[in-house]
Each structure stands twice: as C-alpha cells, then as structure tokens.
Amino acid sequence: MESVRAETLRRDLAHALRTGPFSAVLHLAIEASGKRLEEIQERLSLQGISVSLTTLSYWRRGRSRPERPDSLRAVRLLEEILGLPAESLISQLGPRRPRGRWLAHPAGFLDIDRLFEDSTSVEKMLGELDNRMHQEITRLSLHDLYVLGPQRQEISLTTRQVLRANVDRVSRAVGVFRTDDTSGPRMKINAVRNCRVGRLRSDxxxxxxxxxxxxxxxLSAGETVVVEYEFLSPSVEPANNYYRAFAGPVGEFVLQVQFDPTAVPARCHRFERRTVAAPDQGVKEVWIGNTHGAHLVAYDVPPGIMGMRWEWQ
Structure with a gap:
C-alpha cells in the first residue's frame, strides 16, 4: 500500500513540476521526501538560512510565497534538500508580484482580456463571484462534451474537471460559458456530480x-475533486465552432463534439490560439467517426485557446 502511495506522489509531483503552482510542487515534494518540516527547517539552519515553521507551512499551503532574497536562497536550498532538479522550484515563482489585490495573475497565466472579446463583462461577473481559482486550484484534467442538434444548433456542454487544491479550505470553483446565439432561451447550468450550483451571474x-x-x-492542500456539470443552451442558430479558453495551464484537455446523425458537417479542424485576437495555429483536420463525433486530446496545455471548427458544406 505504501509503494502505491509513493508512486502516486511521484506521478503527481512530476505533473506539478510541469504545471505548477509553487505551493503544489513544494507540498508534493515534501510529502514524497517523507521529511518533517522541523527536519527541513534544521537543514536550512545548518546552511545559515533561518525560516520559521510557520513560513514553511504558509509556502506549502499557498498562503504566502517567497520573495525576499533570503527566502529565495532558501528555495534553492529546498531543491537540494528535497531532491528536486536545480531551478525546478525557483522557476515556479516567476517574477515578483506587485502589491495590491489582483494586480496581476501568477506567472504562466493569461489575463481575461486576452481570452475573451467581451472581457469587461467576464471580469465583472468573475469579480462578483470572487473567483480565486488561479491561485487556489490546479486543473489536472478537463473534459468537454459539446452536443449539437438536428438543426446544427448547440444543445449542451457537459464538463468534467479534475481539480487539485493548492491551499487549505478550498470549497468552490467558477465556470463560464459563452454562446454566440443570444436569440434563444436563456442558458441554464445543472450540477451533475460532486458539486452544486452556487451564485450565478449572466450577461x-x-x-x-x-x-x-x-x-x-x-478540500485541504493537495486534495483532489472530480466535478461534473452541464450548460444547457437550446439555441436556434447553427454553430460552427467550439473552443475552450484557458487562463492557466491544464494537465490534460479532451474535447468531444457530438453531431446529430441528420446534421453531420463536411469537415472538421482543430486549432489553437495564444490569445483570442491571435491567428490560428496548429490547424489540423479531425476525423468524424461513424458515430458522428469528433475529438481532440492534448496534454500539458499552456494558457490560451484550443478548440474545433467545422464546415457544413
């Protein structure tokens, strides 16, 4: 049983080293090493670096992060003490954060205005919902199932996410859905598994x-949850694309687009963009199977946009 736990920790640590954030890497590295905070503190002290147990705990749980020169020297020593590759922990910190609330995203994240054309409205909604997902949660996996109807219209989006808490007492996340068809009935969201719907904001x-x-x-720091929910959008206008905007990195992204048997497009392509205004990259035709669906799978997805578009004729 212990070997299974050790293997799981090693796998989670390897993933966190690719995707961050700093707190998750530090927490998993400490768990994998089997060392107590007191032992780590003593090792640092022997090297002339004084860090309190409270500070180490705060770094580990994401309540604060190292920024002063002495603290950054401690981080480099932590890499050695915990058996991490050189620069692997310090690189998770990125540039020094400006002071003040939400002045900037952590390193490796994109601002909302680079992901949504109507970013002002999105920022307003997220602000009212106190969205702290970038700081508190790491997306290990995200799976979207986008369903279209016989009139080529969007019907629903079912999303399953595997999330890991970076700090203690994480209780919620925020989902955003956008439709191009504003003439149909109002959108709805239903919780499917392991969650319930809280406050809603709409434009x-x-x-x-x-x-x-x-x-x-x-959730406590390092714990995971699998949530599933669906957006219902009984539109009337034909849809010709679906994409997901990622503000931060994601370990795995799976997108399935399911077409109605009576309305299958002539061809389908996947695409990526660094920002909403950037040109398409990585364009590649996607096979539509005998069950009238197409899909894409991507790993270690960086912040940006990824999706599929299709042509009806």
Whole structure:
C-alpha cells in the first residue's frame, strides 16, 4: 500500500513540476521526501538560512510565497534538500508580484482580456463571484462534451474537471460559458456530480453565464475533486465552432463534439490560439467517426485557446 502511495506522489509531483503552482510542487515534494518540516527547517539552519515553521507551512499551503532574497536562497536550498532538479522550484515563482489585490495573475497565466472579446463583462461577473481559482486550484484534467442538434444548433456542454487544491479550505470553483446565439432561451447550468450550483451571474445580451460550483466537501492542500456539470443552451442558430479558453495551464484537455446523425458537417479542424485576437495555429483536420463525433486530446496545455471548427458544406 505504501509503494502505491509513493508512486502516486511521484506521478503527481512530476505533473506539478510541469504545471505548477509553487505551493503544489513544494507540498508534493515534501510529502514524497517523507521529511518533517522541523527536519527541513534544521537543514536550512545548518546552511545559515533561518525560516520559521510557520513560513514553511504558509509556502506549502499557498498562503504566502517567497520573495525576499533570503527566502529565495532558501528555495534553492529546498531543491537540494528535497531532491528536486536545480531551478525546478525557483522557476515556479516567476517574477515578483506587485502589491495590491489582483494586480496581476501568477506567472504562466493569461489575463481575461486576452481570452475573451467581451472581457469587461467576464471580469465583472468573475469579480462578483470572487473567483480565486488561479491561485487556489490546479486543473489536472478537463473534459468537454459539446452536443449539437438536428438543426446544427448547440444543445449542451457537459464538463468534467479534475481539480487539485493548492491551499487549505478550498470549497468552490467558477465556470463560464459563452454562446454566440443570444436569440434563444436563456442558458441554464445543472450540477451533475460532486458539486452544486452556487451564485450565478449572466450577461444575456453578450450570451455569457458564470456560475459558482460548490464542491461536496472542503478540500485541504493537495486534495483532489472530480466535478461534473452541464450548460444547457437550446439555441436556434447553427454553430460552427467550439473552443475552450484557458487562463492557466491544464494537465490534460479532451474535447468531444457530438453531431446529430441528420446534421453531420463536411469537415472538421482543430486549432489553437495564444490569445483570442491571435491567428490560428496548429490547424489540423479531425476525423468524424461513424458515430458522428469528433475529438481532440492534448496534454500539458499552456494558457490560451484550443478548440474545433467545422464546415457544413
């Protein structure tokens, strides 16, 4: 049983080293090493670096992060003490953060205005929902199932996410959905598994809906949750694309687009963009199978946009 736990820790640590954040890497590295904080503190002290147990605990749980020169020297020593590759922990910190609330995203994240054309509305909704997902949660996996109907219209989006808490007492995440068709009935969101819907914010004219997803239990740092929910958008206009905007890195992204048997497009392509205004990259035709669906799978997805578009004729 212990060997299974050790293997799981090694696998999670390897993933965190690729995706961050700093707190998750430090927490998993400490767990994998089997060392107590007191032992780590003593090792640092022997090298002339004084760090309190409270500070080490705060770094590990994401409540604060090292910024002063002495603290950064401690981080480099932690790499050696915990058996991590050189620069692997210090690189998770990125540039020094400006002071003040939400002045900038952590290193490796994109601002909302680079992901949404109607970013002002999205920022307003997220602000009202107190969205701290970038700081508190790491997305290990995200799976979207986008369903279209016989009139080529979007019907629903079902999303399953595997999330890991970077700090203690994480209880919720926020989901945002956008539709191009604002003429149909209002969008709805339903919780499917391991969560319930909290507060909602919408921009009807902009076709936007944001929702809190409250987990079925409060997470401690390093713990995971699998949540599943669906957006319902009974549109009337044909849809010709779907994409997901990632503000931060994601370990795995799976997108399935399911077409109605009576309305299958002539061809389908996947694409990527660094920002919403950037040109398409990585364009590649995607096979539509005999069951009238197409999919893409991507690993270690950086911040940006990824999706599929299709042509009906």
């Amino acid at each position: 009807v004219d902009g076709g936007l809906l944001a929702a809190e997803l409250i987990f079925d239990r409060v």
